[in-house]
Amino acid sequence: MKTELLNVKHLKQHFPIKGGFLGRIVNHVKAVDDISFTIYEGETVSIVGESGCGKSTTGRAIMRLDEPTSGEIIFEGSNLLALNKRQMNKKRKDLQIIFQDPYASLNPRQTAGEILEEAMEIQNVVPKSKRRHRVIELLETVGLAAYQADRYPHEFSGGQRQRIGIARALSVNPKLIICDEAVSALDVSIQAQVLNLLKRLQREFKLTYLFISHDLGVVRHISDRIIVMYVGRIVEVADKTSLFEHPQHPYTRALLSAIPVLDPDRKKERIILKGDVPSPIDPPPGCVFHTRCPYATDRCKEEIPQLRTAEGAAGGHQAACHYMEEIQNGSMERAYS
Amino acid sequence: MTLVNKTAVLEIRDLRTSYFTEGGEVKAVDGISLNVPKGKTLGIVGESGSGKSIMALSILRLIFNPGRIVAGELLYNGADLLKKSEKQMRSIRGNNISMIFQEPMTSLNPVYTVGEQIAEVYQIHENMNKKQAMSKAVDMLRLVGIPSPEKRVHQYPFELSGGMRQRIMIAIALACNPDVLIADEPTTALDVTIQAQILELIKDLQQKLHMSVIIITHDLGVVAETCDDVAVMYCGKVVEYADVRTLFTAPKHPYTVGLLNSLPRHDVDKEELEAIKGSVPSPFELPEGCRFAPRCPHAAKICFEQLPELNKLEDRSQVRCWIYTDKWGQQPEVNRTP
Ligand SMILES: Nc1ncnc2c1ncn2[C@@H]1O[C@H](COP(=O)(O)OP(=O)(O)O)[C@@H](O)[C@H]1O
Ligand SMILES: Nc1ncnc2c1ncn2[C@@H]1O[C@H](COP(=O)(O)OP(=O)(O)O)[C@@H](O)[C@H]1O
Ligand code: SF4
Ligand code: SF4
Ligand SMILES: [Mg+2]
Ligand SMILES: [Mg+2]
Numbered sequence: 001m002k003t004e005l006l007n008v009k010h011l012k013q014h015f016p017i018k019g020g021f022l023g024r025i026v027n028h029v030k031a032v033d034d035i036s037f038t039i040y041e042g043e044t045v046s047i048v049g050e051s052g053c054g055k056s057t058t059g060r061a062i063m064r065l066d067e068p069t070s071g072e073i074i075f076e077g078s079n080l081l082a083l084n085k086r087q088m089n090k091k092r093k094d095l096q097i098i099f100q101d102p103y104a105s106l107n108p109r110q111t112a113g114e115i116l117e118e119a120m121e122i123q124n125v126v127p128k129s130k131r132r133h134r135v136i137e138l139l140e141t142v143g144l145a146a147y148q149a150d151r152y153p154h155e156f157s158g159g160q161r162q163r164i165g166i167a168r169a170l171s172v173n174p175k176l177i178i179c180d181e182a183v184s185a186l187d188v189s190i191q192a193q194v195l196n197l198l199k200r201l202q203r204e205f206k207l208t209y210l211f212i213s214h215d216l217g218v219v220r221h222i223s224d225r226i227i228v229m230y231v232g233r234i235v236e237v238a239d240k241t242s243l244f245e246h247p248q249h250p251y252t253r254a255l256l257s258a259i260p261v262l263d264p265d266r267k268k269e270r271i272i273l274k275g276d277v278p279s280p281i282d283p284p285p286g287c288v289f290h291t292r293c294p295y296a297t298d299r300c301k302e303e304i305p306q307l308r309t310a311e312g313a314a315g316g317h318q319a320a321c322h323y324m325e326e327i328q329n330g331s332m333e334r335a336y337s
Numbered sequence: 338m339t340l341v342n343k344t345a346v347l348e349i350r351d352l353r354t355s356y357f358t359e360g361g362e363v364k365a366v367d368g369i370s371l372n373v374p375k376g377k378t379l380g381i382v383g384e385s386g387s388g389k390s391i392m393a394l395s396i397l398r399l400i401f402n403p404g405r406i407v408a409g410e411l412l413y414n415g416a417d418l419l420k421k422s423e424k425q426m427r428s429i430r431g432n433n434i435s436m437i438f439q440e441p442m443t444s445l446n447p448v449y450t451v452g453e454q455i456a457e458v459y460q461i462h463e464n465m466n467k468k469q470a471m472s473k474a475v476d477m478l479r480l481v482g483i484p485s486p487e488k489r490v491h492q493y494p495f496e497l498s499g500g501m502r503q504r505i506m507i508a509i510a511l512a513c514n515p516d517v518l519i520a521d522e523p524t525t526a527l528d529v530t531i532q533a534q535i536l537e538l539i540k541d542l543q544q545k546l547h548m549s550v551i552i553i554t555h556d557l558g559v560v561a562e563t564c565d566d567v568a569v570m571y572c573g574k575v576v577e578y579a580d581v582r583t584l585f586t587a588p589k590h591p592y593t594v595g596l597l598n599s600l601p602r603h604d605v606d607k608e609e610l611e612a613i614k615g616s617v618p619s620p621f622e623l624p625e626g627c628r629f630a631p632r633c634p635h636a637a638k639i640c641f642e643q644l645p646e647l648n649k650l651e652d653r654s655q656v657r658c659w660i661y662t663d664k665w666g667q668q669p670e671v672n673r674t675p
Contacts, residue, residue, distance in 0.1 A: 050531075051528055187384035187617075188384070188599050189384065192600070193612040195601065196609055217558075222601075258529040258533035260558030262557060262585060264562070270533055272534055275484070276501065
């Protein structure tokens with residue numbers, strides 16, 4: 001039986017844009033515009049999509065680092081958005097977030113050991129007398145050595161700093177860790193080390209991950225299920241194999257086809273999208289993808305497609321496109337290729 | 338196969354560029370020899386700090402204090418760029434060898450329209466008047482695939498997306514029809530769909546304009562898709578140099594093999610990635626002998642004592658590793674990974 005850990009319902013995050021000399025709200029950035037998804041205990045769900053599509057905003061909203069405009073974030077049965085500040089701070093023990101740039105999130109004047117002790121103190125998870133011991137244990141868990149507890153962040157390499165960030169997240173025994181581009185800034189050889197570490201920790205501590213990344217190779221490696229976002233909306237959600245082998249949404253198809261392949265002899269059929277990603281300030285009406293979609297019709301310009309399972313697609317594989325079946329069986333004409 | 342087979346428009350011979358810092362000399366580029374074949378693409382790969390950008394900047398002689406090109410030859414159509422005057426170099430940078438950088442925002446001037454910035458190239462290097470130059474700018478924007486170029490010439494960099502700005506940079510770099518385009522991480526800051534557009538554009542223009550291209554990247558996928566020859570760099574040195582097919586089908590240097598194995602693949606599932614252990618050494622604490630030895634799963638005694646040469650192998654690839662020499666054989670392995 002799969003147990004729901006997190007259930008995001010109709011989440012919206014519209015950031016106001018102020019303008020004019022009175023500083024009135026003149027418009028909104030619809031960074032996240034009505035998204036819903038579920039994460040089950042022990043799995044890794046990734047959010048992919050191009051920069052600006054709302055991945056980080058979603059992560060920050062779940063942590064309530066920004067207050068969402070509307071929606072519900074149900075974590076273990078209770079709505080986080082209904083908690084008061086004190087209750088929410090207590091809950092933060094169960095939800096941790098790791099960012100791309102560990103340097104920016106580590107206090108340069110604290111040693112690695114002090115950083116970890118402080119995290120434990122805030123959540124009061126380990127009695128004071130045992131904290132030092134726990135610091136050493138955590139450092140070793142993430143592949144650092146005991147003597148490094150007394151070093152400062154600048155004395156570590158990028159990969160090692162990310163390990164400290166991971167140790168800090170682990171120090172409070174969380175249930176869910178949100179990794180926002182956590183390995184994106186690392187060189188591939190170091191990235192592989194950190195990805196292996198994250199997988200091992202997941203097995204050992206039964207962690208659940210929400211993994212945010214624009215790197216589809218990394219996402220395929222780490223995920224059980226994948227959510228594809230485009231301009232603030234979810235356009236497709238599926239388990240990893242189904243998504244990579246049978247993408248349903250034209251955007252997902254284009255995104256996957258754009259990944260360079262490691263084989264110089266394989267000429268891949270590439271769908272080169274025309275134009276640029278539209279602004280989330282005035283997202284296109286109807287299907288948000290219609291301005292670039294090779295299959296778009298007049299209907300796409302007006303009617304918002306809902307997430308649904310296409311005929312013949314795997315259960316749990318959903319996409320938001322009016323014409324999935326027609327595109328699949330080849331009866332839709334492409335306006336360009 | 339192209340490696341060392343075609344006439345080279347640019348020959349880099351034993352190039353050495355160092356930074357003289359308080360902590361000591363950083364040999365950022367430490368004796369590199371490469372050929373840029375006419376009309377072909379040379380890829381330079383390696384992790385951050387391996388000396389890729391400094392090598393590119395050295396070719397254009399854009400190295401400033403505390404850095405200095407300390408030795409080598411840069412033969413451009415047979416003549417050594419290191420012997421040219423600064424004035425001659427300025428003309429070469431404007432007319433013959435151009436460069437595009439990773440972050441287009443920082444290399445575009447925010448207070449001029451993109452049209453003015455492209456037109457400037459024609460005004461300076463081809464003595465055109467402003468009107469002629471602007472009309473050439475519109476042509477260039479069209480060439481790099483910018484929609485409604487007549488309108489876009491009047492826009493400022495901040496009004497454009499990252500992908501558009503990179504196209505503008507390419508337009509500026511190509512304005513004078515260079516023989517050699519150096520692209521330093523041209524797509525690293527871009528999303529994959531935009532990356533695909535830009536790489537396609539570079540390939541397309543290369544064929545139209547018969548340019549040679551040097552692509553610098555840390556992304557092996559980009560290399561596989563765009564390059565003819567590839568040099569893998571580690572700590573300021575080339576460790577493997579081969580044509581692209583040989584590099585991907587028969588990688589030889591343990592570092593190259595390690596890089597390929599550590600990549601998560603979007604087309605193959607593995608439970609665990611084969612990471613390279615450890616990290617790149619500090620330029621002030623370079624190991625003696627082979628610089629990869631502390632991380633290499635095959636390292637033997639000799640590896641910690643003597644630096645291997647870049648040796649030519651039968652398939653014409655070049656590898657800097659003791660395994661591919663007569664001295665290997667009886668070497669005891671001392672560093673096997675568990
Ligand atoms: N605090 C904010 N105020 C206004 N706009 C914001 C804010 N945070 C993010 N945005 C905008 O919301 C959109 C989504 O951003 P983000 O979630 O960071 O995207 P991603 O992480 O997918 O790259 C972008 O257009 C971004 O500029
Ligand atoms: N201005 C500088 N002063 C001192 N060292 C420098 C300077 N610029 C680059 N370096 C050193 O040169 C080496 C190569 O850098 P670079 O060519 O930028 O690497 P890459 O482009 O491969 O990431 C690095 O070790 C870097 O620290
Ligand atoms: S709904 Fe229309 S525009 Fe949107 S993805 Fe499907 S075909 Fe394209
Ligand atoms: S020379 Fe030795 S240490 Fe260096 S790559 Fe070859 S086997 Fe490894
Ligand atoms: Mg983000
Ligand atoms: Mg660089």
